Amino acid sequence: MDLLTDVVAEVLREFGVETESGPVLVATVPTQRGSVQAEVDVKTRSQPLSPAEAARWLDSRPAGAILALPAIPRARGDQYRALGVNYVDSGGNAFLSFPGFRVQIEGRKPRVTLESGTRARPASTNPAGLKVAFVLLVDPGSIATSHERLAALALVSKGTVTYALADLRRRGHVFGEAEKRVLIDEDRLAKDWVDGYVRDLRPRLRELELRGPGAAWWTRNWRDAAVGVIGDGAALAELGADLRPDRTVLYGLPPWQEIRREARLSRDGEASVVLRERFWSGDLLGEARLVPPLLAYADALADAEPREMTAAGELAARLGWGWAR
Numbered sequence: 001m002d003l004l005t006d007v008v009a010e011v012l013r014e015f016g017v018e019t020e021s022g023p024v025l026v027a028t029v030p031t032q033r034g035s036v037q038a039e040v041d042v043k044t045r046s047q048p049l050s051p052a053e054a055a056r057w058l059d060s061r062p063a064g065a066i067l068a069l070p071a072i073p074r075a076r077g078d079q080y081r082a083l084g085v086n087y088v089d090s091g092g093n094a095f096l097s098f099p100g101f102r103v104q105i106e107g108r109k110p111r112v113t114l115e116s117g118t119r120a121r122p123a124s125t126n127p128a129g130l131k132v133a134f135v136l137l138v139d140p141g142s143i144a145t146s147h148e149r150l151a152a153l154a155l156v157s158k159g160t161v162t163y164a165l166a167d168l169r170r171r172g173h174v175f176g177e178a179e180k181r182v183l184i185d186e187d188r189l190a191k192d193w194v195d196g197y198v199r200d201l202r203p204r205l206r207e208l209e210l211r212g213p214g215a216a217w218w219t220r221n222w223r224d225a226a227v228g229v230i231g232d233g234a235a236l237a238e239l240g241a242d243l244r245p246d247r248t249v250l251y252g253l254p255p256w257q258e259i260r261r262e263a264r265l266s267r268d269g270e271a272s273v274v275l276r277e278r279f280w281s282g283d284l285l286g287e288a289r290l291v292p293p294l295l296a297y298a299d300a301l302a303d304a305e306p307r308e309m310t311a312a313g314e315l316a317a318r319l320g321w322g323w324a325r
Contacts, residue, residue, distance in 0.1 A: 003123055004112050005042045006159035007090045008068045010128060011111075012040070013157075014092065015103050027066060032100025038064040038086070048072050051079045058085050064098060071110035091204075109204060123163035124171065125192070128156050130201045131279050132164040133193050136183055138284060138292045143174065143183045153281045190294060191323040197295075198302045205279065206254050209271035212263050215248045222289065226282050228252040228259045228275075231291040232299050233308050238290055240318070241311035247271070249299070251278040251291060293319060 009019040018028045025040040039062060043049070048069050049057060057067060064086065072080070072089040080087050081095050081104075088094040091108035111127045123129045131154040136143050142150060147161045154161070165181075168174045173189050175182050183189070213221075215234045222230065229252070230238070233245030252259050256275040259265065265273055285292070291299075293315060300312035316324035 003126075003163050004044050004068075004070060004090060006157055006163065007111050007126070007128060008040065008042055008088060010157050010160065011088060011090065011092045011094070015094065015096065017096070025068075029064075029096065029098050029101050031098050036064065036098055036101075038066050038098075040066045040068050040088075042068040044070065046070075048076045051083065054080055054083055054085050058083060066096065070112045074106050077106055109200075111204075122167045122171070123160075124165075124167040124173075125196050125200070127201045127204050128160045129164040129167065130193060130196045131156050132161055133168070133189060134197075134295075135280060135284060136168075137186065137190055137193060137294055138280075140183050140186065143181045144179045153284050155279060155281055187321070187323040190321070194294070194298045194301065194324075197298045201279070202299070202302045206277040208254075208256060208275045210260065210265040210267060210273050210275065211269040211271055212248070212265040212273035214272060215245045218248045218250070218263075222250075222263075224258075224262065225285065225287050225289050227262070228256070229278065229285060229291050230289055231276065231296060232274075232303065233305070233311075235290045235296040236300065236308060236311045236315060239293060239296060239315055241308075241314065243307060243311050245308075247274060249274045249276055251276050253278055297321075297324065 005025055009025065012019055012027055016030055019040065020026045025042055027038045027040050029036045029038055041061065048071065067085055067087040068089065070090050072087055072093050077087065077093060077095060086096050089110060090112035091110040092105055093108050094103050094105050096103040124133055132150060135150060135153045142153060147158050150161045151158045165174055173184050175184050218230055219234055219238055228250035230248065231251050232249035233243050234248045237243040237245060250259055250273065252275060254277055259275060297312045297316055300308040
């Protein structure tokens with residue numbers, strides 16, 4: 001599959017829709033009446049179909065077909081829904097309407113953008129590719145593992161790993177083949193990753209703000225790294241920064257039910273806990289309670305909170321990160 005097809009397949013899986021590649025991408029939609037198969041027509045083009053083009057497309061396709069594009073603006077999505085077109089884009093904006101199954105999402109940023117012609121952004125710098133690069137930076141030895149293993153650690157598809165590694169090789173970060181692959185110039189990759197994370201990946205991560213215990217409680221009592229990993233200011237404080245954060249960020253898997261239950265989090269009152277979507281497998285960090293220093297540093301830049309940015313700079317200096325800002 002090409003990059004756009006691979007990303008579309010990943011997005012559909014987020015909705016519980018499995019896909020199978022072949023001459024065309026086929027989606028298996030889990031409706032209340034049983035599974036329904038639908039053709040997914042992936043179109044790599046810089047502009048979405050006009051309403052007239054979409055109407056002609058709809059007439060030429062079997063019932064239930066899904067139109068997939070790099071990006072579908074909100075206004076164009078309104079037009080597609082009025083026509084009865086099922087659609088999805090690389091960001092997860094979607095309208096899927098089947099008996100007993102319905103998805104409608106708007107307002108997400110695309111994961112794949114097109115430059116001149118039909119060239120997509122480099123596969124290691126789009127949000128899915130950044131997840132693969134994160135795994136490699138946190139566990140450099142994973143570069144020699146199988147594509148299947150890397151995909152499991154990064155919570156992406158095998159195809160995403162294939163494209164990301166090829167792009168990293170082109171950029172001079174990967175040398176060798178299979179189990180003899182090695183990662184090269186990790187400092188430059190880390191700097192590029194932080195920039196990409198702040199710009200493209202972090203804004204896409206789901207979050208939920210709730211009321212709960214203060215930061216001291218989490219660092220003293222929270223031990224369930226399989227459920228939630230402590231990040232942001234609380235992680236910087238545990239890593240040696242002179243900080244007293246007024247909120248606690250935990251990385252976990254939405255809808256974060258175990259964290260909410262075990263810590264008795266509530267929607268009532270002033271929010272002091274942020275639950276943020278974890279974008280790596282629990283196997284990557286094992287029993288570590290804190291996010292890796294690289295992510296704590298990147299989140300400080302993303303939050304742009306002066307005290308945390310200062311603490312992140314001090315952390316980078318202690319670790320000898322000459323590439324850091």
